[in-house]
Amino acid sequence: MMKKPELLAPAGNLEKMKMALLYGADAVYLGGKLYGLRALGGNFTREELREAVGFAHKLKKKVYVTVNIFPHNSDLRGLPDYLRYLQEIGVDALLVADLGVFMMARECIPDMELHISTQANNTNWATVNAWHALGAKRVVLAREMSLKEVREIREKTSADLEMFVHGAMCISYSGRCLLSNYFTGRDSNRGSCAQSCRWKYALVEETRPGKYFPIEEDERGTYIMNSKDMCLLPHIADVIESGVESLKIEGRMKSVHYAASVVRAYRLAIDAYFEDPAHFKVQQEWLDELEKVSHRPYTTGFYYHQPTADDQLYGTSSYQQTxxxxxxxxxxxxxxxxxxxxxxxxxxxxxxxxxxxxxxxxxxxxxxxxxxxxxxxxxxxxxxxxxxxxxxxxxxxxxxxxxxxxxxxx
Missing domain, CATH: 2.40.30.10 (Translation factors)
Structure with missing residues (x-):
């Protein structure tokens, strides 16, 4: 029998965490006030982290904490103490991207389960096996992966695999981006992304400052790096049958409504598949639920083909919902x-x-x-x-x- 994959939901604060778990998530991932890649997402104080773990464990569900920045020397101060605190309160696993942070965790808290963040650009079976050999329990696959590639990795590794199934797509490889740092001084790789890829752009020729030229024939300018949102619920059978252990929803900065609605739709779809795989059919009511929350138009990203112009939004960066x-x-x-x-x-x-x-x-x-x-x-x-x-x-x-x-x- 195929094992039912975990449904993993984002939690930007305590209320969102509770909603995600109550509406059907098996686990949540969240960040403390430091060391995570969503510095502007609300996040959890130490006391809130303890409360979150207690709430989840009463429901027999799990909490994973992000420690996935790419740290500079100054960022390492206080990290060992923080890691020990996460172990003390019973966090189920840590998400890390940096090798130094990984080895520090292995030394400070050797019994803690470690997951490798998508930020580490995990795009092949050799990388997955390397992290597994170092002691990682799970590896989160890059969004830039096809179904065929996921299946091949599954065949060639014994590590647990996690993949994104829903949410915002990043213009840069697995979020490794310098745009925000260049334009605003806010380092996306240390948790402070300004989402510069969502801005409207035009060209300026250096001898004519202030003279803006549209990049395409549209007087409003163009959103040249603005991707549609990923949605794999219509293809959930393919996702499940690929053999990954965890299905991940993006969106720690999204609303309570988003957390509840998206989780509920995927929960119903996953459960329905396992009730009768041979006769499983995606229900329109699940797809309707995903339209009710704020989102960009949906795409399957890299899952079935290389993205084309149809997977981008060139005219606006606004959201839609019903x-x-x-x-x-x-x-x-x-x-x-x-x-x-x-x-x-x-x-x-x-x-x-x-x-x-x-x-x-x-x-x-x-x-x-x-x-x-x-x-x-x-x-x-x-x-x-x-x-x-x-x-x-x-x-x-x-x-x-x-x-x-x-x-x-x-």
Missing amino acids: SEFIGLVRDYDTTTQYATVEQRNNMKIGQEIEVFQPNAPLYRQVLSDMLDEEGNPIAVAPHAQQIVKIRMDKPVEPYTILRRDIPAKA
Whole structure:
């Protein structure tokens, strides 16, 4: 029997981590305040790291911590102490990219499971086997890999393999980029990427400063390095059958809504495949779920072919989505049928909303009865994170997401 792969989700903060696990992730990857590649992603204090590990382990799930910067000498100060702290609180594995950090971890915390980050540019079986021989348990494959290449690596290594299946693509090989450093002084390889590849560019000739020439025939300029987002859910059977141990979702800087919705779609797809592989079929409702969150148009990246112009977005760097996150259920009173909700976007009486739960089917209802914290009837909840009570048509569980459709543009 083929082993069911782990579903690994991003967690930019404690709330996103809880949502990812409750909506179906088997494990999460997250970063502390130092040593990770998402310095602007919120991240976790030492106390929050301890709480995260405790929450996950109660659910019998795992936490992996990123220590995957390419450090300069100054970055190494305090690293041994931090590594020992991660072992003390029970972190399940570390993600590293730098050989020096890897060897330091092997020396300081020899019992810790080590995973090799995609930042290490793992594109062939020889590299995977080399890391495995040094003591790595798992290697994260570069996004720039085809299905054929993944299958060949699987045949030639006994290391666990992890691959990205969903999220943003990087214009540079596995994130090894100097653009951000050059333009802004923020080093992407030390956690501070400014996403310079998403900017709009034009040409300037040195003798005519201030005279901007479009790179193609478009007066708005062009986004020459702006990739579409990866989405392999329509091909999840191929992914599973390639034999990788972990399927990874990108997006530690994305929203709570993103964490819950993307995880839930992939959870349902993976489980459905293993219930009946011979008759498995991708369901439209899973694909619809991925359209509800903020994203760029989707592509399969390098998985089936070398990317072409169709895999890039030249006219805009904006996102699209079909649904808007408006509230998060904190509690539900079975007697009164009121849910206590934290507002995340303007909501008002008369709107039709969708109720999206961790462990129950979607349903829709009209907002017909809403109270403020003092129990007074209100028609609208306009204030950010305002606490309101809403009468629900059906029972709901904590961490349920309330959302509304975004009207299609004419």
